Amino acid sequence: MDRAKVKPPGFPRWIFSHFASSQEKMTVVGDLDEYFFEIVDEKGKNRAIMWYWGQVLKSLPLIIKHTIYRSYIMFRNYLKISLRNLQRNKGFSVINILGLSIGIASCLLILLYVRFESNYDTHHKDHERIYRVALSSKSGASEQLYASIPNKHALVFKDVYPELEEVVRFGKQSSMQAVKYRDKHFYESDVMIMDQSGLEVFNIPFVNGDPSTALLRPFTAILTEEFALKYFGNENPIGKIISLDTTGYEITGVVKKPPTNTLLKFDMIVSFDSIDDHRRNNWFCPVYIKLRGEADVEVFENKIKAFPRDYAETEEDRNTEDTLFLQPLKDIHLSSNLIWEPHPPGNPMYVYIFMVVGVFIMMIAGMNYMNLSTARSMNRSGEVGLRKVVGAHRKQLIIQFMGESLLLTFIATVFAFLLLALSLNFFNSIGETEFRIADLLQSDIIAGSIVIFILIGFVSGSYPALFLSAFKPVSVLKGGNIKGMKGTLVRKALVVGQFAISITLIIGTLIIFKQLDYMKNMSLGFNKEQKIVVSFLGNATIGANYQNVKDEFLQHPSILGATAASNVLGRWQIRWQVWPSGQREERGQTVNFLMIDRDFLSEYEIEIIEGMGFAREPNINQPDGFLINEAAIGAFGWNSPQEAIGKGLWDRDSEIIGIMKNFHFSGVQSAIEPYVLLLSNEQFRYITLRIDTENLSETVSFIENKYSELFQNQPIDYFFLDEDFDKQYRSEERTANIFTMFTILGLFIACLGLFGLASFMAQQRTKEIGIRKILGASSNSVIILLIKEFVRLVGLGIVISWPLAYFSMSIWLQNFAYRISPGWISFIAAAFMALTIAVLTVIYQSYRAAS
């Protein structure tokens, strides 16, 4: 039969080659074809074709199964060998895994933190549709942005904008309120007020009570579980009455405490209808809206922009230039810093800083791994040679080594999770976070760790894999020592790199601490030492009696002075609109404002540069007067202190009677803003007592007793001014602590690496060392020789790190209006530290080798 005329069926052939395409397996097709023709001869074309199909359909599953089985066997082999390798080189393996774990753990931690900061308020359902409505107000020459708007607007919104699903008012009526139930009586700072709609918009899980009605009626309230525990113990609070200042509220629900990453923090929320009439009409508070799914946010934003004009209540208001704008809920934390912002904003800069630090640590750990594995690989050249001889292809070797690297990285990752779980508490205390183990198991963290582990596994494993598999079997088996010039160079570069990064981190930490210290101890222009501030809020008002109250406290011999004011220096200052009389339009500013009594200036030692200030003895006949600081002069359009004296503010009769030298009333992070003080005799809420620090505890008891004598049944709230003032630097302190921790970790890993490397190098050079000693070199000189080499590497690292550190720290320092210059000492200290540590690490190994 003419073979050309009949061909074996193409389709089954194609199927076969699709699943089994290696050269060897294709021989089966060859056999099939050959036999095919015989059948065509014997039984005819059709039988042959059917037979062919039958063969393919029966053979393929077997072949595929077999192939899979073979791969599995190979994989198991590699696994066995890898594990055995780890066993054999226990020392190295432990160091490697430890270093890598710490690196991965740090990375994960930073991932957690970054995720935390970027996900404020994402736990609410449909949070992408929730916005805060903010106000932009032009007055005089400036535009001011406010985070709170007149609460009445909220009611109008609901009526006129169909795009809105809900409108919620959520704010704090006063910074401290006295809360009382039976004998539990404390000042609380997180009591909020909210519309019932808030329970529908925001994710507030109820433990007890009905969310659909809890805040419907006036004078109802809900508590967090912790708060309920504090006041009610194990009693069920539902239905009971708790009092706020003097008003009673019925508890209608107990809820879970909100997570830390939310703007809407609260311990207790009262229903909005409980608000008093005065506030109802005039109060400004944060207003949140939830858009309907189909609404277009841009279109809506344009609409609401014109609200102040469109819905103005009077003819003159219609001329306003105020506009409203929207802020997406999630973005507020990191990017919003408006006036009346309920919480100080987070700083995205720190988020970036930590991401960079994380990358650094990862680099150190990764480099470590690469270094140690290439070092170790020298020992395995024999194995590689042998494998090649028995027929392993280069590709197989690459897979084997890559596989080992991934295995190691995987073990390190698992270990990293363990480490993190164990040390989570410690991190929480340093970083003031509240991470729990459950956070570690979130899907994106796990996804992140998988990415990290694969990335590191591949990158770190690539060098050894490619490097090792290229060994020529002959030269290796002959037993020669692989010189691998290129290998040594890379390894040295890695050590240099590690130390460069570590030293940069050390320098960074030192500088941060220096800056922090500087800020804390910088001369503030007023005296905050030895002062206790006592609050008089809520029902414990002192009103016009302030002088008498002061005198009561002054009775004690250790209390040397007293002054009253409306607020506390260093805390969030109230800002008011102030203008030179008659110039409200052109020169109105929103400035920091404080009401003080006559003793204030002398108690705080504030310097007056022009005008009379006040006589040092209190002079009750002096009329009200304003004091402004130097920065305010220019803000109000005057050119000199002399020009400012005597001018009026607020269209009032009082005039400016003194100019104060600029002082840092709200910390030294920012430049000094204008400050206006009004000499007054009303609205004081804080009395500052200057004390003699001897017998401190006795003095404090006196204060407590005197207070309860004057104000029965009111809880006392007092604090040391210097401690309170320093709280502002909390975020910088936190950064410093975190930085320190990571620096130590980074340095530790680098030293681990150095340790391993040193011991390996020492091992390698036993021959050389032996020869040197025979030729008469002493142990010491040999040690010195080895040390010198490493010192050279670290030195190079130092040289690289200095410019890097200088550059980045300069950028960071620019965030502060008052800053140190980086200075020599940090750089030298860091270099010195690194050298010492490196030398110590190496000495041990060298000593062992040289003996």
Add this chain to the structure above:
Amino acid sequence: MRFLSRADEILLLAVLRLKENAYGVPIVKEVEKRTGKKITFGGLWVQMDNLCKKGYITKTIADPTPERGGRGKIYYTLTHKGEKALEQVRELNSSLWEDIPGSLKKPISD
């Protein structure tokens, strides 16, 4: 060394008999001739690969020829170990069947 399985034995003997001609098609034909069973080519390849990994035979891949549509052949040869295994089975067989009369119905003891 473990005893060969029946299937192994059959295949190895086929390889032995076919000498230089021991590749896919003839092996399948030989096995069918001796046992009456038809095996598939894919299945044959799998079993031969197993035997190869156990060390009883070696594979040699020959160049492709046009009659086979451009695919090569695999020639199998018995190794020393394979030979010994066959010997072992032969002895085992004779030892097992020693003194068993031709028709199994007759009593063993004489």
